[in-house]
Amino acid sequence: MSKDTRISMAVVRRLPKYHRYLGELLRNDIDRISSKELSDRIGFTASQIRQDLNCFGDFGQQGYGYNVKELHNEISKILGLDKQYNTIIIGAGNIGQAVANYSSFEKYGFHLKAIFDKNPKLVGIKIRDIEIQDVDELSSYLDNNKVDIAIICVPRLHAQSVADILVSKGIKGIWNFAPTDLQVPDDVIIENVHLSESLMTLSYRLNERNLFED
Amino acid sequence: MSKDTRISMAVVRRLPKYHRYLGELLRNDIDRISSKELSDRIGFTASQIRQDLNCFGDFGQQGYGYNVKELHNEISKILGLDKQYNTIIIGAGNIGQAVANYSSFEKYGFHLKAIFDKNPKLVGIKIRDIEIQDVDELSSYLDNNKVDIAIICVPRLHAQSVADILVSKGIKGIWNFAPTDLQVPDDVIIENVHLSESLMTLSYRLNERNLFED
Numbered sequence: 001m002s003k004d005t006r007i008s009m010a011v012v013r014r015l016p017k018y019h020r021y022l023g024e025l026l027r028n029d030i031d032r033i034s035s036k037e038l039s040d041r042i043g044f045t046a047s048q049i050r051q052d053l054n055c056f057g058d059f060g061q062q063g064y065g066y067n068v069k070e071l072h073n074e075i076s077k078i079l080g081l082d083k084q085y086n087t088i089i090i091g092a093g094n095i096g097q098a099v100a101n102y103s104s105f106e107k108y109g110f111h112l113k114a115i116f117d118k119n120p121k122l123v124g125i126k127i128r129d130i131e132i133q134d135v136d137e138l139s140s141y142l143d144n145n146k147v148d149i150a151i152i153c154v155p156r157l158h159a160q161s162v163a164d165i166l167v168s169k170g171i172k173g174i175w176n177f178a179p180t181d182l183q184v185p186d187d188v189i190i191e192n193v194h195l196s197e198s199l200m201t202l203s204y205r206l207n208e209r210n211l212f213e214d
Numbered sequence: 215m216s217k218d219t220r221i222s223m224a225v226v227r228r229l230p231k232y233h234r235y236l237g238e239l240l241r242n243d244i245d246r247i248s249s250k251e252l253s254d255r256i257g258f259t260a261s262q263i264r265q266d267l268n269c270f271g272d273f274g275q276q277g278y279g280y281n282v283k284e285l286h287n288e289i290s291k292i293l294g295l296d297k298q299y300n301t302i303i304i305g306a307g308n309i310g311q312a313v314a315n316y317s318s319f320e321k322y323g324f325h326l327k328a329i330f331d332k333n334p335k336l337v338g339i340k341i342r343d344i345e346i347q348d349v350d351e352l353s354s355y356l357d358n359n360k361v362d363i364a365i366i367c368v369p370r371l372h373a374q375s376v377a378d379i380l381v382s383k384g385i386k387g388i389w390n391f392a393p394t395d396l397q398v399p400d401d402v403i404i405e406n407v408h409l410s411e412s413l414m415t416l417s418y419r420l421n422e423r424n425l426f427e428d
Contacts, residue, residue, distance in 0.1 A: 012418055016411035020393065043395070056425075079414045080421035098312035102409070110413060149416065173420045175413060179234065181257070191416035193409065195316070197230035199324060199389060200293045202363065202405035204226055206387045207294035211270075 007055050014052055015079055017042060022072035034065035084109045085148040085173075088141070090162050092117040092125075092132050095177050095195075096153030100127045110149065114141055138162075142169035149173040156180045221269050228266055229293055231256065236286040248279035298323045299362040299387075302355070304376050306331040306339075306346050309391050309409075310367030314341040324363065328355055352376075356383035363387040370394045 021042045025033060035046040042049070053059045053071075056078050060066040076082055087110050089096050100115055115127060116135040123134045133141065141147075142165075150166045152159055152174060159178030166174060167184050174190045176182055179197075182190055235256045239247060253260040267273045267285075270292050274280040290296055301319075303310050306329050314329055329341060330349040337348045347355065355361075356379075364380045366373055366388060373392035380388060381398050388404045390396055393411075396404055 006422065013411070013415055015418060016408070016414040019414065020411070078418065078425065080417035081414065083417070083421070085417065094312040094315040098308040099409075101308040105410070105413060108410070108414070108417075110417075148420070173416055175416055189416060189419045191412055191419070193407070193412050194230070195313075195407065196319070196322070197227070197234070198405055198407050199319060200230040200233065200295065200322070201227055202387055202389055202403060203294035203297070203299065203322075203324075204229060204292065205403045205405070206362070207297070208220065211292065 011052050011055055014044065015075060018049075018052070019072065019075045019079060019081075022068055022075065025068045026072055030068055032065050032067050035060065038066065081108050084111060086111055086113045086146055087149045087151060087175075088112070088114040088116065088147050089151045089153055090116045090135065090138065090166075091153035091155075091158075091177075092119075092122050092127070093153060093155075096151075097127060099151055099153060099177070100130070103128065113145065113147070116141075135162075138165055139169065142166070142171070147171055149175060151175045151177070152182075153177045225266050225269055228258065229289060232263075232266070233286065233289045233293060233295075236282055236289065239282045240286055244282055246279050246281050249274065252280065295322050298325060300325055300327045300360055301363045301365060301389075302326070302328040302330065302361050303365045303367055304330045304349060304352065304380075305367035305369075305372075305392075306333070306336050306341070307367060307369075310365075311341060313365055313367060313391070314344070317342065327359065327361070330355075349376075352379055353383065356380070356385070361385055363389060365389045365391070366396075367391045 021038070035049050039046040039049055050060070057074065059071055059074060089100050089112065092100065092115050096115070096117070100112060105112070112128065112130060115130050115132045116138050117123060117132050118135040122132050125132050150171050150173070152162055154162055156178050159176065159180050160182055163174060163182040163184055167188055172188055174182065174184070174188065176190055176192045177195070179194055181192070184190060235252070249260040249263050253263055256263070264274070271288065273285055273288060301324050303314055303326065306314065310329070310331070314326060326342065326344060329344050329346045330352050331337060331346050332349045336346050339346050364385050364387070366376055368376055370392050373390065373394050374396055377388060377396040377398055381402055386402055388396065388398070388402065390404055390406045391409070393408055395406070398404060
């Protein structure tokens with residue numbers, strides 16, 4: 001694929017939302033839906049929806065709309081949810097444990113295989129039948145096991161050194177919860193969840209009115 | 215403030231990142247920085263940085279750059295971090311407990327005042343000295359206490375009914391971790407953290423190359 005055919009991140013970030021809404025329609029036994037009806041539910045314009053989906057193929061039919069099950073399947077495939085992923089968590093603090101306990105990720109094909117922490121009080125404890133290992137074992141674990149996605153939940157100051165180990169062992173996907181921007185080669189994909197930044201965006205918007213009235 | 219002077223969400227979402235980088239500079243005793251140097255660190259172009267900051271005022275000086283402490287303070291104020299917020303959490307499952315334990319939010323002015331859950335096994339348990347209350351107490355708590363931000367961590371199916379209670383009691387800020395889009399009046403601000411969608415975005419990007427080579 002050339003760089004030019006890459007889909008914009010704005011479109012990509014809307015895909016999981018389509019997937020979620022179509023999943024809800026399926027659960028409600030709705031077989032087909034017009035782009036207008038889908039638009040009313042999801043809150044994007046009908047033309048936006050058609051444009052987004054056109055990036056990936058020719059879905060829907062004039063006068064019929066979308067076959068919900070078919071479109072849900074197609075978007076699942078586009079999102080890579082038809083595949084299986086071995087995941088590991090590094091950092092079994094609050095957020096690491098919360099993510100580890102999210103068993104619903106399994107149904108999308110994300111299988112938690114190992115958890116690492118450096119705290120001796122946590123090492124040996126089991127979360128969902130997975131024993132927390134000493135982070136010193138991380139390198140050798142990666143030598144001996146196929147890992148698709150590593151989830152970084154360590155404090156900010158340790159995140160880059162963990163990322164360096166992951167990259168050196170060939171990990172290409174990192175889900176990063178540490179509040180820092182990791183430096184990695186171009187072929188490694190990082191998806192950040194910066195909770196503090198999300199909370200600050202909320203406080204900004206709560207204060208926005210005052211800001212410009214002062 | 216008229217609608218027209220509202221800052222675009224793309225700019226708003228970059229503000230916490232400026233705040234974080236300037237905070238790191240401060241910790242490293244760096245007093246001033248040019249927009250070029252800031253650009254090298256943060257990864258936005260210097261002109262982007264100038265444009266973003268110009269939305270809020272006249273920062274920085276030709277030939278001097280930015281005074282780090284001053285700019286950090288100003289961005290703190292813009293983000294509303296000079297104020298104090300009473301927060302409550304509804305839903306003390308995995309993610310609710312993780313957020314409750316994030317004591318670092320306190321330093322930005324977000325004070326956790328109460329936690330609610332409907333699980334009798336959790337009610338009465340303390341997290342950071344805050345006793346989990348029965349969610350049936352939520353309405354009367356809101357009648358008697360000032361709450362600025364409510365954090366929804368309940369399962370999808372219960373999220374809207376919790377939001378309805380919050381809205382009826384005048385809550386204007388909701389940080390929503392439930393994987394659903396809440397329906398609220400226009401004057402209520404919702405900030406979503408949809409973890410599944412973030413993970414799906416990562417799997418999309420891991421598969422993007424194959425998608426267009428097939």
